[in-house]
Structures are given as structure tokens and as C-alpha cells.
Amino acid sequence: MLRFLKLEWKQFLRSASFGKSIAIKIIMGFFVLYFLATFLLIGIGGYYILKKQFPESDPLQLVNSYLLYAILGDLIFRYLMQKLPVMNIKPMLILPIKKSKLVHYVLGKSSVSFFNILGLFFYIPFSIVLLKEGYNTSGVLGWLFAIVLIIQSANFLNFLINKNNIALGTIVVTLLALIGLQKFNIFDVTAYAGSIFDGIYQNPIYALSSCFSCVVSIKL
Numbered sequence: 001m002l003r004f005l006k007l008e009w010k011q012f013l014r015s016a017s018f019g020k021s022i023a024i025k026i027i028m029g030f031f032v033l034y035f036l037a038t039f040l041l042i043g044i045g046g047y048y049i050l051k052k053q054f055p056e057s058d059p060l061q062l063v064n065s066y067l068l069y070a071i072l073g074d075l076i077f078r079y080l081m082q083k084l085p086v087m088n089i090k091p092m093l094i095l096p097i098k099k100s101k102l103v104h105y106v107l108g109k110s111s112v113s114f115f116n117i118l119g120l121f122f123y124i125p126f127s128i129v130l131l132k133e134g135y136n137t138s139g140v141l142g143w144l145f146a147i148v149l150i151i152q153s154a155n156f157l158n159f160l161i162n163k164n165n166i167a168l169g170t171i172v173v174t175l176l177a178l179i180g181l182q183k184f185n186i187f188d189v190t191a192y193a194g195s196i197f198d199g200i201y202q203n204p205i206y207a208l209s210s211c212f213s214c215v216v217s218i219k220l
Contacts (some may be wrong), residue, residue, distance in 0.1 A: 032114055036121050041124030044139065047133065060130060060143075060201065065194035071150060072175040074119070078158045079168050082115050116151050123147050135201075141196065142204020149207070 050059035127144045131137060161167045181187040200206045 035118060035133055039121040043122040044129060046122070046126055047129045060135065061194055061198060063126070064197035064201075065190035067197050068189065068193035069175070069178070071154065072171055072178075074151075074154050075157065075161065076168070076175070078115055078154060079161050082113065101189075105139050109158075110155055111152055113155065114156050119151050120148070131214055137204075139201040140205050142207040143201045145204075146200050146207040147195075175213055 046063070047059045050057070050062050054062060123144060128139050130140045160169070178189045182189045
């Protein structure tokens, strides 16, 4: 892993467009910091905002109710915006390096992308606030663990979605259908989805099901 990182770093420094890349990355860095700071503030203040706007409802249950929409929206956003990690492997094909190591490196590199970290800047502060407000510790940690695994599953599934427009269309249609069912009071999607994540909070052992989905997405 470290060897691959060093090689990519040297390739970046020796690139003919090094100066141009630095300028672009600095500009992008400001945007990244802005979004991270925004999600961090929402994560810290989200509980209290929901509590003020909906005093009769549990903020955690409200968040859980709309997590399914957030997950599907995240998949669509990743397809449109996330650039999959690439690696110039041609020079390495003549070296005694297993192809599986190259694949695992690319997958591992994608797991720490901006799109994965961004969500955590909301969920982790939100979880800390939940603990501060007296929520069950094991329940909150189990819930957060499930969310982290779902984010990673979405990351790995994005490899498939970028190769298959039918998969993207299916996700878009599913999201629009769920919104339509909710809007016309045909099926209460938020209640059903919320009960699933509420169940993870009440029984943290259910978070292991998210671990299974993450493993499946990697294998795919």
C-alpha cells in the first residue's frame, strides 16, 4: 500500500501539468473545507434544530425516517460527481505484483474519498450530540457503525453504477417512485424506512447486516 502511494506521489510531482494541478487542487481544497464545515455545523446543530421545529418528535427517529432517501440520493450524487480512482498499472504488469493487490489498493483508496468523509462530518457529530443528550451508548454506536458501512457500500456499488446506466436509471426511478408514493399518501415510506434504522438503534446487533451488505458490494 505504501509503495503504491509513493509511486503515485512521484508520478504527480513529475507530471508536466504539476503547476496547473496544484492551482486546481488548492481551489478544490477551499470548496472541500466549505462543505466539510457546513456538514459539521449541521451535524452539531441538527439535533437541536429538529427538536425546536418538531418538539413532539424524536430527532433521531426523524433522521432515520429520511435516511433511505439520503442513501439513494447519495448513490445518484456519486454517479454524477465522484471520479473513480485510477492507477497506471501498465508499468507494474512486468513486476512480480499480484493483480489482486492492485485491485485492493484501488478499492482501499476509494474508501477514503471526499464523498465518504463528507457524510461522516454530519453523522459523527450528530451521534456525539445524541450521546450527550442521554441516548443509549451501544444503540448510538451500533447505529453509527451501520451508517459507516452503508456509506462504504455505496462507495463500492458506485463502481458498478458507473459502468451500468441501467442501474443508475433503476435507482432514479426508485427514488422518484418512493417520493411519489409518499406525496400522494399511497405508502408511508418514511415510517417503513425509519423503523428499520430505529431497529438498529434498539438492537445494535442488527448493524452486522450492514456489514454483510458492505462485503457483498466489494465482491460485486
